Amino acid sequence: xxxxxxxxxxxxxxxxxxxxxxxxxxxxxxxxxxxxxxxxxxxxxxxxxxxxxxxxxxxxxxxxxxxxxxxxxxxxxxxxxxxxxxxxxxxxxxxxxxxxxxxxxxxxxxxxx
Amino acid sequence: xxxxxxxxxxxxxxxxxxxxxxxxxxxxxxxxxxxxxxxxxxxxxxxxxxxxxxxxxxxxxxxxxxxxxxxxxxxxxxxxxxxxxxxxxxxxxxxxxxxxxxxxxxxxxxxxxxxxxxxxxx
Numbered sequence: 098x099x100x101x102x103x104x105x106x107x108x109x110x111x112x113x114x115x116x117x118x119x120x121x122x123x124x125x126x127x128x129x130x131x132x133x134x135x136x137x138x139x140x141x142x143x144x145x146x147x148x149x150x151x152x153x154x155x156x157x158x159x160x161x162x163x164x165x166x167x168x169x170x171x172x173x174x175x176x177x178x179x180x181x182x183x184x185x186x187x188x189x190x191x192x193x194x195x196x197x198x199x200x201x202x203x204x205x206x207x208x209x210x
Numbered sequence: 211x212x213x214x215x216x217x218x219x220x221x222x223x224x225x226x227x228x229x230x231x232x233x234x235x236x237x238x239x240x241x242x243x244x245x246x247x248x249x250x251x252x253x254x255x256x257x258x259x260x261x262x263x264x265x266x267x268x269x270x271x272x273x274x275x276x277x278x279x280x281x282x283x284x285x286x287x288x289x290x291x292x293x294x295x296x297x298x299x300x301x302x303x304x305x306x307x308x309x310x311x312x313x314x315x316x317x318x319x320x321x322x323x324x325x326x327x328x329x330x331x332x
Contacts, residue, residue: 098273131315135315135317137318137319139257139319146306146308146322146323146324146325147249147257147306147308147319147322148322149318149319149320149321152311152316152318158320190256190257192257192259192318192319194316194317194318197262197270197271197272198259198270198271198272198273198274199247199259199262199317200259201249201256201257201258201259202256203256204256204257
């Protein structure tokens with residue numbers, strides 16, 4: 098199984114500031130045939146199901162605000178929330194879909210400072 | 211509009227079999243690239259992928275639970291089922307069904323149900 102490790106476990110950021118979340122996979126999840134990293138990011142607000150934010154490590158899902166951006170390749174990835182808004186308070190998960198079982202990271206809780 | 215909704219028992223006794231139903235609309239499981247999966251989340255914990263059923267009836271399971279899990283579909287009724295045998299209190303979780311992205315190689319989940327909290331207790 099590919100293990101996904103997120104850091105930090107939680108962080109507090111002031112409104113309007115930037116939040117940065119890291120995700121590391123235990124093996125390379127980049128397919129050289131298409132040069133794509135098989136990684137997605139989700140947001141889970143309290144009491145809600147997860148919501149897809151980003152796939153292919155950096156492609157924003159339709160309707161997701163531009164302040165959410167994903168970067169990275171291979172085994173190291175970052176989710177950046179610029180200009181943090183109150184509605185961004187949530188737990189964020191990364192997921193690899195390179196191979197089954199499709200594993201999730203342990204989550205990063207984002208709060209307002 | 212794509213929707214998914216989980217249904218089933220909310221309380222199950224240890225050693226019993228849990229059967230969950232995911233009723234979906236807005237897409238067809240006959241379409242190439244489509245799949246429906248199950249993911250669970252114990253209270254206060256992270257997400258755990260359980261199983262995935264593809265349009266061509268290919269099935270994938272998480273190895274740690276594969277001997278206890280069965281995923282199946284009734285395409286005509288727009289339903290996917292998940293069976294978990296010999297449940298234990300550690301199986302207490304919110305169970306989500308979700309649609310995999312239609313792209314053949316895109317095994318991320320673009321639409322989720324609201325989830326169903328299942329408690330295993332005697």
